[in-house]
Amino acid sequence: MKKLTLVATAVMGLLSTTAAMAQSTVTLYGLLDGGYNHVSGLRQGSVNTIASGIMEGSRFGLRGTEDIGGGYKAIFTLENRFELDTGSVTNRPNSGAQLPDRLSNAALMGLPGAVQPVLNAVGASIGSTVGVNIAGNLFDRQAFAGLITPVGAFTFGRQYTPGYLTSATFDATQTQSSLAMGQIATFPPSVDIRLSNTVQYGIQMSGVTATLMYGAGEVAGDNAKGRFYGGMAMYKGTGFSVGVGHNTRNNELGQKSLTDTVLGATVNVGPGTVYGQYAKIKDDNPTGLSTIAATVTPSVGAATAALIQNAYINGFKQDANLMHIGYRLTRGVHTVVVAYNRLDDKRPNNADTASYGATYTYALSKRTNLNAVLTRFNNKGLGQAAPGGNGFLGGVTSTAGTDSTNIAFGIRHTF
Structure with a gap:
């Protein structure tokens, strides 16, 4: 699939494609992707x-x-x-509600063993929220309207964030399959992929594409709570491209939370293209954890409840470098991608993960292709990531430091 397929309905794609459209059009489009998926290293063993x-x-x-x-x-x-295998609009990882050991084991969280039952209850509550579109929203992927003007495009609604679009553009896989860079940093999430209640301005000219986004937290009486800012700029030249993207979001208390800065580049080498990117991930005030103490106080008392909440906050904090290098080659009906990704966790948890592998696509036609994926996840320290896919989360392996292999075969059809 071409790079712009991923973002064809985002502002940057609209700016480059709408000029060829008729005066008034409505297009029904879609993509069907499914197949066999094998993952090893899970608590229940290998899963097919x-x-x-x-x-x-x-x-x-x-x-x-x-x-x-x-x-x-x-x-x-x-x-x-939607899920091609079930017809549902939601999915859960193979590991279900299981959290990484560093977020569920009292000893690893620096807490006395006596509070383990309380941690189990809190962990089950947090784990129940892990998945894709758990709320079951009808248009969870995108929902926006806007206006393209002579000075740029203005769009309003649920949209891809600038930081994510930058990362996707400079990923050799185009975020496809378990080999994508983001797959090793899905829990806690390393980037906000889409956000609701956003307004975005985008412009494209002379090889430059740029966007600015503002997301309203929509909390009455405090505009800082949940507020988001993002921006990106990319330049495409002859045989190369470069870009930078930045996202930053506040938590429910108005404190600065998940922040990402992404630098990326591509260069044509031989018959294919080399992709590379570096992302800095920082979150000193994780979102959604401020009510844990109040919830568990009746069971353990206020002092212990505060310790438990702080332990979860420390566990969910992020300070990491995320790196990717890959090579993409398309020749006729064949497309091959090889890539290496690394998450270097700077926190005391030292939850490092690296992945490497290859994907192969054979085009049966312009709209239908067959795909094969082979990806290996190496977890070190308290790293515990398991491979998923573009449409689902991988979850976690059986224990910290356990590695995992993904083998997948599928068919993809676009319309």
Whole structure:
């Protein structure tokens, strides 16, 4: 799949494609992706499933544009995710509600063993939220409307964030399969992929694509709570491209939370393209943990409850470097990607993970292809990541330091 497939309905894609559209159009589009998925190293052993989203998450959507004259176009996108194997709009990882040992074991969290039953209850509550679109929203992937003007595009709604678009552009896999860079940093999430309640401005000219995004926390009486800012700029030249993206979001208390800065580049080498990127991930005030103490105080008392909440906050903090290098080669009906990814955790947990492998795509036609994936996850220290796919999370392996292998075969069809 070409790079712009991933972001075709985002601002950068709209700016480059709408000029060729008719005066008023509504397009139904979609993607069906599923197949066999094998993952080793899980608590239940090796797991073999039929999965949706081996390479890309299955979806369908509506995209519309109306030329209203004077260089202005009204646009909208509504995009729904679904599971090809079940028809559901949600999914859970193979490891279910299991949390990494560093977030569920009293000793590793620096707490007395007597509070383990309380941790089990808290962990089950947190673990129940791990998955994709657990709320079951109809248009969870994208839902926005906007206006393209002579000075850029303005869009409002649920959209991809600038930091994520930058990372996706400079990933040799285009975020496809378990070999994608983000797969080794899904819990806690290393980047906000999409956000609701956002307004975005985008512009594209002379090889430069840039966006600015603001996300409203929409908390009455305190605009800082949940607020988001992001921006990115990319330049595509002859045989190379470079880019930078930045996201930062506040937690429910208005404190600065998950922040990412991504630097990426590509260069044509031989018959293919080398991709590389570096991301700095920082989160000193994780989101959604401020009520733990109040919840467990009746069971353990206020003093111990505060210790438990602080232990979870420390466990969910992030300070890591995420790196990717890959090579993508397309020749006729064949596309091969090889890549290496590394998450270097700077926290005392030292939850390091590296992944490497290859994917192969054979194009049966312009819209249908067959895919094969082989990815190895190496977990060190308290690292415990398991491989997933573009459409689903991998979860965690059986214990800290346990490695995992993913073998997958699938078919993908676009319409």
